[in-house]
Amino acid sequence: MQILKDENGQGAAELILLFGGIIVIAIIAAIYYKNYLSGLGDEITQNDTTDVNNKLKNLTNKIKQL
Numbered sequence: 001m002q003i004l005k006d007e008n009g010q011g012a013a014e015l016i017l018l019f020g021g022i023i024v025i026a027i028i029a030a031i032y033y034k035n036y037l038s039g040l041g042d043e044i045t046q047n048d049t050t051d052v053n054n055k056l057k058n059l060t061n062k063i064k065q066l
Helices: 010-032 034-065
Strands: none
Touching: 010 034
8 A cells, every 4th residue: 555655756757748748849849830940041041151251252352452
């Protein structure tokens, strides 16, 4: 009867279920927003690298004129 009254493992089991639920929700959200997340990387690399390259070219031209 002592085994039925022992509740030491209940807290750990609840934490495992809580973290498992959070992970499942995160995976579902990632699958749902997959197209948005994959398109975001392309936009950042194309636009930002072009801007940085243009600014660096302008800076080198100004330095050469000095």
